Amino acid sequence: MTSKETFLKPLLRENPVTLHVLGICSALAITNSLTSSLIMSASLTSVLVMTNVTISLIRKHLPSSVRLIVQITIIASAVAIIDQFLTAYLPDAAKTLRVYIALIVTNCIVLGRAEACAMKHGVGTSFLDALGNGLGFSIILIIVSVIRELFGNGSLMGHRILELAHEGGWYEPNAMLLLPPSAFFIIGFIVWVIRSWKPEQNEEAEFKPAPLPDSEKR
């Protein structure tokens, strides 16, 4: 695989959210505003890059028995550092995002890339892989949040775009879009669109219904 492919593949074709269905927790929780999504995307991408590169650097010295513990320690530290930077430089956003930033530790994309890529490849490849996956996650988050904030609240990044009915405008906001389940629906639609376009992404059925016994056949 060329380095260009390593970087481009996770953006759409092997997107961590739509293909592997990872990182859904934060995609649900914070996509009701574009600002939060951007901050979350930037945080996750930086954590991913930091941890993937670090783990790739020390991968040859990681005994497999304590591999996961060390990976999680590194991830948790990276997250703690990012969290501190956010509270210092983006205090208003950090207040609403705080819990979700801390939850990046448990975001499966981070540990998933550490295991799948950083443990097996060199620093360069791991860096590009992390960047690609981070941006792939960001793309989905941004699409979902643009839909949710624009149609749920009539605004984008807090700027009024559609005049709301209760403020004298014409747009009656769809409040459901501001609730977490709507993120599920939107991601579901995106997955559907991508898999109709690339049918090879469809998973094998895990089981088939047993054939009907003869007695019940008409």
Next chain:
Amino acid sequence: MNNDSPLKAFFVVLVTAMVCSSLVSATVVMLRPIQLNNQMLDRSRNVMKLTGLVEEGVTPGDEEMLDLFRDMDMRIVDIDQAEFNNELDPLSFDQRRAASNPDLGVDVPSDQDLSSLGRRSRFATVYIVLREGKLERLILPVRGAGMWSMIYGYIALESDLNTIAAVTFYEQNETPGIGDQIMRPEWLAQWQGRRIYDEVGDLRFAVSHAKVEPGTSTWLYEVDALTGATVTADAVTSMIRYWFGSHGYRPFLDFLREHGYGRP
């Protein structure tokens, strides 16, 4: 050293832990002053909004805001003793932390705990706006359980210690689009001029379950309902009822009304 030896595993874990923890601590120490400054700025923005000292629509710069805030008359109130406390420093006193402190906090009796606080601080930092040496506004911190989590806010009272001058909620996690309407400026603006107690001293303030029509008996004491947000609206009502009730600021307000306010 062989990767499979237990000694190497131990060594690797130890080094990782040391390196990671020192990195995290270094970041915390480095960024602490900026974070503290942010907290102070945040607090001053919320309080200054209610003082009436900053013109509407004008946002002073960060430094100016901090200066204005530091110049304010801040006092610590002993809520249960209904008097000022001069020993604690109002600028650094942390009311949230005090609630869980065995000495600084107190349990809220369950029959009075309208807002599901469990415990509250025995002291509160209040802000006083003076005009020609007389109390013009009194700003009190309030909090109460909302739909999902604690709602924090400030209420400013006029010099009669009954009429609401302004209100703000600065931290909440109500349902987006529904309960978070408590942050809407148009709704908050209605609070101005509403009263908390009636002539005989009964606590009448409430968030109505309907639109409040001018001229009705509740007009003076109630603000409009929030569409679809009954739980949040009731939570706000309970919060005001608790904080202005006998376990809240009421004894202190009575004390102020009787003795007036003069800086010792």
